[in-house]
Amino acid sequence: MSRLPRLHPSSSPDRHQSGPSMSFSTRQGSLKRKAQDENFNIAEQQPRKLAAIAEADTNQPLRPSKAAISKLGKGPPPLTKPRAPPLTTRRTDRATSAPPRPVAAVRPPARPTAVKPTRGTSTTVDGKRFQALEEQISSIAAAREADTARLAADASRLAADMEAERSKVAELQANQRAMSQQLTAAKNQDIARQRELDHASEEIYELQKRHSRQLEEKETELRRKDREVRELKEELRAFQDDLERERETVKSLKATISHQSTAHVALSTQVSAMQAQQAAMQAQSDVALRDKLDITLELEAERKRRVELEQELREAETLRRKLHNQVQELKGNIRVFCRVRPLLSSDMPLATPMLSPSSTGSGITTPTDSPDPEEEIKRREEYRAQMGFPDKMDHKEIVLRSSSESATGQERKDEWAFTFDRVFEPHSTQAEVFEEISQLAQSCTDGYNVCVFAYGQTGSGKSFTMEGGQSEATTGMIPRAVEQVFRVAEELKSKGWEYKMEGQFLEIYNETINDLLGKGEFDKKKHEIKHDSKTGRTTVTDVNVLPLASATQVRTLLSLAQSRRTVAATLMNERSSRSHSVFTLRIRGENPLTGEACEGSLNLVDLAGSERLEKSGAAGDKDRLKETQSINKSLSALGDVIAALGEKGEGKSDKHIPYRNSKLTYLLQNSLSGNSKTLMVLNLSPLAGHLNESLCSLRFATKVNNTTIGTAKKQSRMAGSS
Numbered sequence: 039m040s041r042l043p044r045l046h047p048s049s050s051p052d053r054h055q056s057g058p059s060m061s062f063s064t065r066q067g068s069l070k071r072k073a074q075d076e077n078f079n080i081a082e083q084q085p086r087k088l089a090a091i092a093e094a095d096t097n098q099p100l101r102p103s104k105a106a107i108s109k110l111g112k113g114p115p116p117l118t119k120p121r122a123p124p125l126t127t128r129r130t131d132r133a134t135s136a137p138p139r140p141v142a143a144v145r146p147p148a149r150p151t152a153v154k155p156t157r158g159t160s161t162t163v164d165g166k167r168f169q170a171l172e173e174q175i176s177s178i179a180a181a182r183e184a185d186t187a188r189l190a191a192d193a194s195r196l197a198a199d200m201e202a203e204r205s206k207v208a209e210l211q212a213n214q215r216a217m218s219q220q221l222t223a224a225k226n227q228d229i230a231r232q233r234e235l236d237h238a239s240e241e242i243y244e245l246q247k248r249h250s251r252q253l254e255e256k257e258t259e260l261r262r263k264d265r266e267v268r269e270l271k272e273e274l275r276a277f278q279d280d281l282e283r284e285r286e287t288v289k290s291l292k293a294t295i296s297h298q299s300t301a302h303v304a305l306s307t308q309v310s311a312m313q314a315q316q317a318a319m320q321a322q323s324d325v326a327l328r329d330k331l332d333i334t335l336e337l338e339a340e341r342k343r344r345v346e347l348e349q350e351l352r353e354a355e356t357l358r359r360k361l362h363n364q365v366q367e368l369k370g371n372i373r374v375f376c377r378v379r380p381l382l383s384s385d386m387p388l389a390t391p392m393l394s395p396s397s398t399g400s401g402i403t404t405p406t407d408s409p410d411p412e413e414e415i416k417r418r419e420e421y422r423a424q425m426g427f428p429d430k431m432d433h434k435e436i437v438l439r440s441s442s443e444s445a446t447g448q449e450r451k452d453e454w455a456f457t458f459d460r461v462f463e464p465h466s467t468q469a470e471v472f473e474e475i476s477q478l479a480q481s482c483t484d485g486y487n488v489c490v491f492a493y494g495q496t497g498s499g500k501s502f503t504m505e506g507g508q509s510e511a512t513t514g515m516i517p518r519a520v521e522q523v524f525r526v527a528e529e530l531k532s533k534g535w536e537y538k539m540e541g542q543f544l545e546i547y548n549e550t551i552n553d554l555l556g557k558g559e560f561d562k563k564k565h566e567i568k569h570d571s572k573t574g575r576t577t578v579t580d581v582n583v584l585p586l587a588s589a590t591q592v593r594t595l596l597s598l599a600q601s602r603r604t605v606a607a608t609l610m611n612e613r614s615s616r617s618h619s620v621f622t623l624r625i626r627g628e629n630p631l632t633g634e635a636c637e638g639s640l641n642l643v644d645l646a647g648s649e650r651l652e653k654s655g656a657a658g659d660k661d662r663l664k665e666t667q668s669i670n671k672s673l674s675a676l677g678d679v680i681a682a683l684g685e686k687g688e689g690k691s692d693k694h695i696p697y698r699n700s701k702l703t704y705l706l707q708n709s710l711s712g713n714s715k716t717l718m719v720l721n722l723s724p725l726a727g728h729l730n731e732s733l734c735s736l737r738f739a740t741k742v743n744n745t746t747i748g749t750a751k752k753q754s755r756m757a758g759s760s
């Protein structure tokens with residue numbers, strides 16, 4: 039901290055003088071304090087006069103202010119030369135301390151007076167007055183003299199005082215200049231120190247910042263170190279644990295080693311024994327190696343033979359297919375099976391305890407808790423139609439009997455016998471039925487078009503035969519046939535065949551095609567049937583044809599179709615019995631080894647109920663009438679097509695086949711023609727009440743059965759050709 043330069047008290051012109059000079063020492067003290075306290079702002083703290091002095095050019099002579107002079111004026115008059123009294127002749131303006139000479143010595147020249155001659159007393163009076171006046175004048179003159187002398191003395195004293203004052207002022211000016219210089223120096227010093235101070239403050243601030251930064255870094259470092267220490271401690275603990283474990287291991291290893299070394303000794307003995315054995319075995323191995331070489335050579339020969347055999351097998355397979363299909367052809371390209379379903383508890387009134395079909399779906403009925411089994415059997419026989427199956431060897435015959443009273447009261451007995459390719463009795467299982475069909479299904483993989491119809495009145499078991507139930511035993515022909523096709527395709531893979539399958543599921547209701555794999559918009563979309571005469575392929579526009587990779591996928595597809603049909607059935611009562619459903623599996627196969635390719639299709643058709651109009655009770659119902667007419671139309675169209683095909687087969691080559699008479703026959707055109715294999719499964723109801731309807735169905739089936747449709751043709755080509 040800088041200090042003001044100390045002012046010498048003697049430099050003050052007058053310590054006791056009032057005004058600026060008088061307050062100087064006091065000011066000096068205060069300035070000192072101010073300088074210390076307020077950065078020496080002397081210029082502001084000084085009285086205005088001192089400020090003026092400080093700011094003034096110090097080279098100029100100092101002139102006392104009017105105020106100072108007025109204060110001084112209490113003493114001497116203004117510093118002007120006193121004028122000499124006009125009444126004296128001598129010079130009195132010389133400054134002197136000697137008292138002036140008395141004024142009386144200097145007489146003013148007497149004014150020439152005109153002395154008039156006085157008359158008498160008046161002359162004396164005037165003389166006296168004149169004298170008094172003269173005395174007065176002289177006293178006034180003396181007084182003036184005295185005043186003049188006093189004035190002269192005052193003037194000289196004043197001049198002396200002035201001189202003294204001037205010298206004081208000069209001294210003051212000198213002091214003031216010195217002080218100004220000191221002040222300026224002090225100010226400069228102060229500014230410099232202030233700068234230093236600012237600089238130092240800045241440095242301190244920077245240092246503080248750096249310090250706090252360093253402090254933070256140190257703290258972070260410290261925390262990190264702490265963390266490291268903790269981690270190291272953890273590691274150390276883990277190492278210690280490991281070490282402990284290792285020690286334990288070492289201990290146990292040592293024990294093992296000692297144990298092992300004992301064992302080692304024993305083993306060494308064994309090894310030497312083994313080495314001896316090994317030498318013996320080596321000799322044996324050499325012999326075995328030689329044998330192996332012989333075997334390898336034999337194997338190679340066997341492999342060659344196997345390839346030859348495989349080739350033979352392929353040729354045999356081709357031959358087998360050919361023979362298989364020849365056998366099928368010999369059996370006739372249209373075949374008819376007849377199946378009678380078992381009597382169900384639902385076929386008779388509820389009050390009577392019933393015989394029900396076994397849960398296995400075998401068709402065998404088992405008695406339930408009937409109060410009188412004999413009575414029950416009797417009752418059942420009343421409901422059951424009289425049917426006989428005389429051909430116990432080939433199962434080809436079915437006989438229907440009826441007994442009635444004639445108008446004359448005589449008992450009349452009728453008997454109708456029918457022969458088909460195979461007749462299935464009520465107890466026949468699904469598996470047994472499929473056994474006969476499976477060979478047909480296999481023909482699809484050989485490139486044939488196969489068509490299986492289920493024909494019969496409502497409730498005769500068509501859907502059961504075609505679709506079946508949920509259990510393994512009740513599985514119907516469609517899933518079984520599909521599984522068979524996939525199985526055969528898989529087996530044929532080893533013989534070089536690769537198959538691709540796709541499926542569609544349609545419904546024909548009132549001569550309208552619906553897609554059962556579609557979105558369930560029934561009777562809305564218009565689907566058209568198209569036949570490709572070159573490839574023999576039939577397609578339906580705007581229906582879903584799904585690629586099928588496995589039999590399981592087909593099952594899913596079938597249940598989807600079933601659920602769609604169920605939805606439609608709720609919209610229209612018993613719709614499923616009143617519509618035809620056609621499931622088509624298209625199979626394309628290629629054999630890159632033999633260069634063969636084939637394309638076949640399997641159509642599985644569940645026909646609508648074939649009952650006649652009167653029986654269905656539809657005569658009064660307009661919609662039902664329409665349904666029945668559509669069904670009758672399509673079924674009779676089917677019969678007509680089959681009959682026409684039969685005639686054509688008998689030599690009438692120009693016979694027109696009326697495929698277009700119904701949607702069903704037009705859709706199945708390529709599967710009904712001479713190139714394909716057709717099977718009709720006639721389903722019969724076992725009820726006596728349905729006897730007439732059963733007879734109608736049997737007659738229709740016989741007509742079909744008696745038809746010979748040309749020779750089925752395999753749709754094969756060389757792979758790669760369309």
Ligand SMILES: Nc1ncnc2c1ncn2[C@@H]1O[C@H](COP(=O)(O)OP(=O)(O)OP(=O)(O)O)[C@@H](O)[C@H]1O
Pocket residue numbers: 378379380382395399400401464494495496497498499500501502503614615616646647721
């Ligand atoms: N072989 C059989 N064994 C056991 N039950 C059968 C057999 N055949 C049919 N059924 C049963 O008979 C009833 C009628 O059969 P299904 O529905 O298959 O007849 P449908 O001819 O298809 O009738 P719809 O024309 O109305 O569809 C069903 O309850 C079915 O389970």
